[in-house]
Amino acid sequence: MKTGRRILKLLWILVSIVVVLVGWFIWSAHRVPIQRAARTFSAPAMRYDLGKVLVVYYSSTGNTAEAAQRICAMTNGSLLEIETQEPYPAAPMLFVRAKLDQSNSKYPVLKTALPDFAAYDVIFVGSPVWWSSIALPMLSLLSHSDFGGKTVIPFCTQGGGSGDFFLRFAREARNAKLAEGIAFSGVSKIAPSDLDQKISSWLSAIALKASRSP
Ligand SMILES: Cc1cc2nc3c(=O)[nH]c(=O)nc-3n(C[C@H](O)[C@H](O)[C@H](O)COP(=O)(O)O)c2cc1C
Numbered sequence: 001m002k003t004g005r006r007i008l009k010l011l012w013i014l015v016s017i018v019v020v021l022v023g024w025f026i027w028s029a030h031r032v033p034i035q036r037a038a039r040t041f042s043a044p045a046m047r048y049d050l051g052k053v054l055v056v057y058y059s060s061t062g063n064t065a066e067a068a069q070r071i072c073a074m075t076n077g078s079l080l081e082i083e084t085q086e087p088y089p090a091a092p093m094l095f096v097r098a099k100l101d102q103s104n105s106k107y108p109v110l111k112t113a114l115p116d117f118a119a120y121d122v123i124f125v126g127s128p129v130w131w132s133s134i135a136l137p138m139l140s141l142l143s144h145s146d147f148g149g150k151t152v153i154p155f156c157t158q159g160g161g162s163g164d165f166f167l168r169f170a171r172e173a174r175n176a177k178l179a180e181g182i183a184f185s186g187v188s189k190i191a192p193s194d195l196d197q198k199i200s201s202w203l204s205a206i207a208l209k210a211s212r213s214p
Pocket of ligand 1: 130
């Protein structure tokens with residue numbers, strides 16, 4: 001009798017745990033990602049003249065958006081955020097969904113219209129790293145784009161490593177004249193001034209190269 005009660009109690013605990021876990025997964029699957037509170041944006045002082053610049057980016061939690069804003073401010077460019085028609089779920093479901101969609105090469109439909117790349121001299125393209133590669137919304141943009149011989153400069157934000165991001169980018173960016181890209185790690189944890197420094201050294205190298213090429 002005592003053993004029976006114990007088994008019942010154990011079953012009850014197990015059922016409760018399963019219900020809580022399932023509920024949490026369903027809830028997080030339908031939750032729209034919450035943007036990290038924006039850090040106060042202090043416009044960087046450095047400026048680089050690269051001609052007419054477009055900075056196009058996708059960002060799920062704000063890191064790539066922050067890098068994009070800073071690049072844009074330093075190059076006096078135009079900023080364009082890529083949005084998907086259907087929002088992705090928040091973490092942890094985002095990890096599962098991104099992995100599944102990546103395995104099935106399932107790219108999302110974009111809400112944002114394709115920009116007119118011909119109107120710019122230089123196009124920066126930024127995306128987070130998802131599962132060691134380019135985030136799916138950016139792959140979606142690339143699959144519909146033709147850069148028509150323009151200078152295209154990729155950048156990514158990541159937790160620890162960029163995997164095949166830049167190799168894949170070189171494969172996917174149709175008719176792009178690629179310039180040296182950059183990866184930013186742990187953007188939310190580094191001081192804005194340090195991020196600016198990193199962007200600044202990168203941009204000055206690009207500007208120098210551009211000034212030397214015919
Ligand atoms: C689905 C998913 C997969 C990720 N995979 C990687 C990865 O393979 N390597 C890595 O360094 N970071 C990975 N990250 C971390 C993000 O690249 C990093 O937090 C990035 O800065 C997020 O950019 P965002 O805030 O603009 O969305 C992943 C994040 C998500 C949501």
